[in-house]
Amino acid sequence: MSRSETLFANAQKHIPGGVNSPVRAFKSVGGTPLFFKHAEGAYVTDEDDKRYVDYVGSWGPMILGHSHPDVLDAVRKQLVHGLSYGAPTAMETEMADLVCSIVPSMEMVRMVSSGTEATMSAIRLARGFTGRDSIIKFEGCYHGHSDSLLVKAGSGALTQGVPSSAGVPAAFAKHTLTLPFNDLEEVEKMLGEVGQEVACIIVEPVAGNMNCVPPAPGFLEGLRSLCDQHGVVLIFDEVMTGFRVALGGAQAHYGVTPDLSTFGKIIGGGMPVGCFGGKRKIMECIAPLGPVYQAGTLSGNPLAMAAGLTTLRLISRPGFHAELTDYTTRLLDGLQVRADAAGIPFVTTQAGGMFGLYFSGADDIVTFEDVMASDANRFKRFFHLMLEGGVYLAPSAFEAGFTSIAHGETELKITLDAAERAFAALK
Ligand SMILES: Cc1ncc(COP(=O)(O)O)c(C=O)c1O
Numbered sequence: 112m113s114r115s116e117t118l119f120a121n122a123q124k125h126i127p128g129g130v131n132s133p134v135r136a137f138k139s140v141g142g143t144p145l146f147f148k149h150a151e152g153a154y155v156t157d158e159d160d161k162r163y164v165d166y167v168g169s170w171g172p173m174i175l176g177h178s179h180p181d182v183l184d185a186v187r188k189q190l191v192h193g194l195s196y197g198a199p200t201a202m203e204t205e206m207a208d209l210v211c212s213i214v215p216s217m218e219m220v221r222m223v224s225s226g227t228e229a230t231m232s233a234i235r236l237a238r239g240f241t242g243r244d245s246i247i248k249f250e251g252c253y254h255g256h257s258d259s260l261l262v263k264a265g266s267g268a269l270t271q272g273v274p275s276s277a278g279v280p281a282a283f284a285k286h287t288l289t290l291p292f293n294d295l296e297e298v299e300k301m302l303g304e305v306g307q308e309v310a311c312i313i314v315e316p317v318a319g320n321m322n323c324v325p326p327a328p329g330f331l332e333g334l335r336s337l338c339d340q341h342g343v344v345l346i347f348d349e350v351m352t353g354f355r356v357a358l359g360g361a362q363a364h365y366g367v368t369p370d371l372s373t374f375g376k377i378i379g380g381g382m383p384v385g386c387f388g389g390k391r392k393i394m395e396c397i398a399p400l401g402p403v404y405q406a407g408t409l410s411g412n413p414l415a416m417a418a419g420l421t422t423l424r425l426i427s428r429p430g431f432h433a434e435l436t437d438y439t440t441r442l443l444d445g446l447q448v449r450a451d452a453a454g455i456p457f458v459t460t461q462a463g464g465m466f467g468l469y470f471s472g473a474d475d476i477v478t479f480e481d482v483m484a485s486d487a488n489r490f491k492r493f494f495h496l497m498l499e500g501g502v503y504l505a506p507s508a509f510e511a512g513f514t515s516i517a518h519g520e521t522e523l524k525i526t527l528d529a530a531e532r533a534f535a536a537l538k
């Protein structure tokens with residue numbers, strides 16, 4: 112038995128499924144989850160001392176690559192001053208100021224400890240602000256695991272085949288209206304019927320939890336104008352896209368301004384962080400200023416602020432995102448050429464430093480149905496062949512891939528060589 116196999120067997124005794132988050136289980140691809148003990152730059156090392164080029168990046172945060180020395184130094188420097196105070200710190204203001212300067216739609220910011228908390232709080236705020244109960248989300252989009260948002264959700268929920276979770280009271284779920292992603296007509300129809308009851312539309316501006324589906328031209332713009340028309344709060348869930356598809360996130364990349372945004376992952380540089388924010392007049396409804404309650408013992412945690420601030424500063428250098436995007440494009444072009452040469456139907460999607468891989472003969476991937484029509488079984492075989500070749504992809508056909516600035520020529524070659532062998536073996 113490998114060490115990962117032994118560790119996984121032991122883990123299952125006291126941890127449900129042996130994992131602390133379902134996406135880590137290899138349930139849909141089969142086999143044993145790898146247990147990691149080290150990560151540096153573009154690589155993760157497992158307990159059996161095998162090194163992999165990593166395209167998961169802790170599910171998004173590690174845009175600088177793992178263990179960036181400046182980020183580790185910042186955390187070390189803070190460490191000697193204490194782990195948490197439960198009182199304000201100067202760094203929290205620095206973080207709020209920096210986020211507002213990078214993302215102009217953010218006029219006020221509240222820090223939390225996860226993406227789930229960010230989206231959960233943002234929809235409560237939208238409900239408190241509008242006095243309306245219903246929310247609109249899109250099928251296959253994942254916004255964390257709060258009750259209202261686990262209806263027709265993506266990510267692990269979709270991977271495990273239970274997109275609507277047990278344990279969510281029907282009385283909650285009935286307020287979540289779910290529509291097809293990239294279908295503006297359906298949104299228009301729904302708002303025409305019940306617009307007065309809808310507090311917010313929450314959307315992943317690039318859907319990254321059903322593989323990777325960029326917005327169709329006009330979709331985000333259309334949501335913006337429909338929200339204006341019906342007095343609905345537009346929330347961009349940028350937990351995944353924020354600071355990744357462009358420094359200013361998807362809202363900068365696509366030029367559409369939401370009322371509220373949620374961030375996570377990169378903003379914590381690998382520590383547990385999220386935030387939500389946006390228009391001042393909405394954010395002023397939050398306690399202690401207003402009547403919408405929201406709180407957190409560890410919110411704005413000093414170690415997390417140190418890691419997050421350092422990460423945001425490093426990725427703010429001119430050219431960073433162009434470089435990240437360029438690597439990603441070269442990776443996808445290289446994969447396409449090799450799949451074509453092997454005669455494997457294959458298509459990719461990209462938004463800056465995030466990407467999708469599909470075993471599909473479709474020209475493009477635009478809808479949830481396009482995603483579901485791709486060959487998940489073929490992905491499963493590809494996933495394991497890539498592992499053998501030293502490349503770690505997300506263990507699901509329904510997750511976006513992530514590159515980091517530490518990925519360079521060497522990693523590109525390892526990945527494309529592994530893919531060439533994998534495509535040949537798939538024939
Ligand atoms: C778009 C999006 N929103 C929200 C979340 C929830 O974040 P977290 O896992 O930090 O709770 C995630 C990922 O998990 C996500 O991808």
Ligand SMILES: NCC(=O)CCC(=O)O
Pocket residue numbers: 132133134135170266267319320510511
């Ligand atoms: N796309 C999947 C995630 O971003 C979340 C990771 C997790 O739930 O562990």
